[in-house]
Each structure stands twice: as C-alpha cells, then as structure tokens.
Amino acid sequence: MNRSFYILILTSAIAFSGCSKFLDKKPQTEIRTSAFWQTEDDIKAAIAGMYSGMQDVCSTNFLFWGDSRSDNFVDNPKYGNVVYCTNGLTSAINGSDWSPLYTVIGRANDLLKHIPQVKALQPGIDPKAINYYLSEARNVRAYCYFQLVKVWGDAPLWTIPFDSIGIDPYKTRIPVNVLLDSLIIPDLLMALSLSDPNQKTVWEANLGLTYAMLIDICMWRHDNAGAISWYDKLVASKRYSLEPTATWKNLFIAPNKTVENIWSIYWDWTTDGGAGISGQIGAGNTNSTHKISDVIWNYFSATANSKDIRGAQSIDLKVKAHDKTLKYYAVNLDAKGAQIYPANNQANVYFPIYRFADMILLRAEAANDLNDRTTALTLLNQVHTRAGLTAYADTTLRDSATMGNAILKERQYEFFAEGRRFFDLVRNGVVAKVMDPLIKIRKPDAPGFAIDMRTILWPLSITVLNANPKLVQNQPYN
Numbered sequence: 001m002n003r004s005f006y007i008l009i010l011t012s013a014i015a016f017s018g019c020s021k022f023l024d025k026k027p028q029t030e031i032r033t034s035a036f037w038q039t040e041d042d043i044k045a046a047i048a049g050m051y052s053g054m055q056d057v058c059s060t061n062f063l064f065w066g067d068s069r070s071d072n073f074v075d076n077p078k079y080g081n082v083v084y085c086t087n088g089l090t091s092a093i094n095g096s097d098w099s100p101l102y103t104v105i106g107r108a109n110d111l112l113k114h115i116p117q118v119k120a121l122q123p124g125i126d127p128k129a130i131n132y133y134l135s136e137a138r139n140v141r142a143y144c145y146f147q148l149v150k151v152w153g154d155a156p157l158w159t160i161p162f163d164s165i166g167i168d169p170y171k172t173r174i175p176v177n178v179l180l181d182s183l184i185i186p187d188l189l190m191a192l193s194l195s196d197p198n199q200k201t202v203w204e205a206n207l208g209l210t211y212a213m214l215i216d217i218c219m220w221r222h223d224n225a226g227a228i229s230w231y232d233k234l235v236a237s238k239r240y241s242l243e244p245t246a247t248w249k250n251l252f253i254a255p256n257k258t259v260e261n262i263w264s265i266y267w268d269w270t271t272d273g274g275a276g277i278s279g280q281i282g283a284g285n286t287n288s289t290h291k292i293s294d295v296i297w298n299y300f301s302a303t304a305n306s307k308d309i310r311g312a313q314s315i316d317l318k319v320k321a322h323d324k325t326l327k328y329y330a331v332n333l334d335a336k337g338a339q340i341y342p343a344n345n346q347a348n349v350y351f352p353i354y355r356f357a358d359m360i361l362l363r364a365e366a367a368n369d370l371n372d373r374t375t376a377l378t379l380l381n382q383v384h385t386r387a388g389l390t391a392y393a394d395t396t397l398r399d400s401a402t403m404g405n406a407i408l409k410e411r412q413y414e415f416f417a418e419g420r421r422f423f424d425l426v427r428n429g430v431v432a433k434v435m436d437p438l439i440k441i442r443k444p445d446a447p448g449f450a451i452d453m454r455t456i457l458w459p460l461s462i463t464v465l466n467a468n469p470k471l472v473q474n475q476p477y478n
Helices: 003-013 040-058 061-066 099-121 127-152 176-194 207-220 224-236 277-281 294-301 310-314 356-369 373-386 400-414 421-427 431-442 462-467
Strands: 073-075 261-265 290-292 351-355
Touching: 040 061, 040 099, 040 127, 040 261, 061 127, 061 277, 061 421, 099 127, 127 176, 127 207, 176 207, 207 224, 207 261, 207 351, 207 356, 224 356, 261 356, 294 310, 294 400, 351 356, 356 373, 356 400, 373 400, 400 421, 421 431
Parallel strands: none
Antiparallel strands: 073 290, 261 351
16 A cells, blocks of 8 residues: 555545544534545545554654653653653643544544445455455554553543534543443454454554454453463464564564564654654754663663663663663664764654564463463563573572563563553552652652552543543543
C-alpha cells in the first residue's frame, strides 16, 4: 500500500471521520458519505487514515503514558515539566487528552460500518481482503480502548460512527471490566476469526498483534492461564522469533526487516512531519525535555554491564548531560565520532508497539506467578543472553520474589523508552515501592503514589471535561 497516496485521498474524501472532536460536537446536518465508500481503494484510504491517527497517538504520548512517570526518565528541569516524574499531573498537562485515541476509534468504527457496504457494491473484491480489512479495524479499535483502560480507567464506549443527526454526542464512562469483556476482547476474537495468516506486514495490525494483545490483556488481569494459552498459539503460528544479537538495533530502525517485531507504527517525516518524541528524548536542534534516569544510566554505563549490547545502542553514553536516547536513531557519526541527531521536524521514529521479546517475558512472568520457576528461568534467559549477558543460574534466582524482580528488571532494560515501564510497575503492583523513594529525592514535598493510589491513573484533560458534561474527573484530580 502506498500510504501517503491513500492519506491524501482520505483527507479530501472522508474528512467526516477524522475530526478529533467527534465526541465534543453535536451534528448540525446529515453528513453524506455516498461519494465515498464505493471501491476497495476507498477502504484502503480509510485504513491509511486509521494508521495516520495512530501516528498522532504515538507522537508524544508513547513516552508520556509509558515512560515519563517511571524510573526510566526524569524531566529536564530547564526544558521539560517535572510534574511527570514527581507524580504531579493536572488536567492541563500534555498527555491528559484522550481525543487522539477516540479519533482513531472513530475511524475504525467508520471502517466496520462501511466495509460491508463496499463489499455489497463491489462483489468482486477478494473476500479474504475484506475480512482482513475488518480484522485490522477491530485490532486497532481494541488497542485504543486498551490504552484508554490502562491510562484513564473507565471510558465512554463508541461502537458506531458519529456521522448523522440524532446521535447523542455525550456518553458516560463505562467501567473497565465492561470495556474489556464487552468490546476489547470480543473485537480481538472477531479479528482472530477474520485475519489472514499469510499477512505478516509489521506496519499492519495483523494476526500476531491479536495474539500479543490477548496475552497482554490476560496478564493485565492476572489471568496467567489465559496468557499461557494465547502465548502457545502465538508460538504455534511460527511467525516470530528473537532477533539475533548482532542485529538487535534493527528492531527500532528497520522493524520490517526483523523476525521479532509484531506491530510497529511507521513514520516518515517527509510526509508525516517530525515525530514528536524526538523533542522528548533527543533531537539535533533542540534540548530534550527528558533526561535518562540514574537508574538506567548507572546500569548501562557500569563496567560490569559492558557486555550488555543494549546500553550503547539505547542511550548516548558520550553525552554528559544524559539527555540523548539513541535507541530510535541509526548510527550517524560526525568526524569526531559523535552521533548526529536529526532536527526535531525531520525525525523518523518507528514505534515498536509489540514485539516477541515482550511476549516471552510476559510468559516468564506468568510461569513465575504459577511457581513454575524452571520455565520462567528458561524464558528469561532467552532475552538475557540475547543481550550478550551470561545466563542466570537457577541457584541465583531461587524463589519467586527474586525471579519476579529479575524479570521486571530485564523488561526495564530491554524495553527502555518503549512505553512499557510504567505499565509494568502497575501490573506488578509495585508503583509506590519503586517510584516513591525516587519521587522524594526529586521533590521532597511531592506526595508519591502510596498516599493516594488513585493517582496511578491520569486525569482527564480540562478540554475533554468541558466538551462532555456527562464525564466525571478521575479522583483525586480537580
């Protein structure tokens, strides 16, 4: 698919489905779509628009939601906002607006409504292609709702396009478990039945993503047996394996050339503009808003850990300010051997949403929770030794607590700056234990999480609250 071409079509042909405020405004007139949704090219244009929306979701929120509040980063006090790393979120903070996710949900809803109509108009379209388009829409919609659940908890449920008179634009928030059981999991199961197992493009929401999300959701709900069952199905598909040590960097600079990446978000600055994350982690023409934490810096810079190939490929150990994350940039050195970073508006970043190493370590976590330390150790060592490190001995990790800590640490180093760390802390119930001592160092009068565990969730932005009178703010935020 020529994504840029289809996005251009989408911009002019289906603007009705791209409005980020579709939750916020009442429709004034019937929106006519008869000029669109006629051919397979129209479907492809809408699919491209859905992925374009995912680019907007990831641009800066990828780091805000999954890393900024963790022990991976500390906000640069000169250029960033220290409230992220000191648990001081407010309803005005960047990252608190869920509209980008609902924009993508709206586009997925459009696809689910109109693809069958196009099929009826054009019966010659390959039925496998139709089913695959439907599976993509369900996968992406499920992903967006799962992000809403993890970041904000309860959320409004939209399953139809907001495209005609008579649709109430205001909805109340639906409980997390209802969202999971009534939409997210059913969407994934339906995607599973519709997906084409021969489609393996890393840029598309394919069968591997369905399995990965089901594993992730089961672990989020502490359903170890369910996670193991879906993991076994993923392995049985024989689609993925760990990328070799020598080409580990390709996971972030050429994910379509790896055997490990499951789903990545494509970014090309010439058509999409620069990826916003570059201003957070390191760009050539601006100061980073995030600095690498001492936890990460001290580990990767320690002589004892010099064999860990992830260090020098994840952070720029030559920069004394500790504010350059190298992970998403290909090696590009000047005459003095210093990395040349692209300008913020010319940065390409490929966001790794899911990859097989993530699934291996989640499976290890499930095994450890079930006191199967033998399996947990074997799986942990697959990722650990791939990083160039000596395998753990069973005498070293002799109980579930030490094994659990080792898995959590491995995930931190392996998935640094990949939007995983904070959610890992939440899933394992250790946010306050890990973060509160660091928060007190960063800002002695900061409240930490233990005082009010409700602050694990984000506040809703003031813009979202003002737009929908039926919404209630997450407590204890104002």
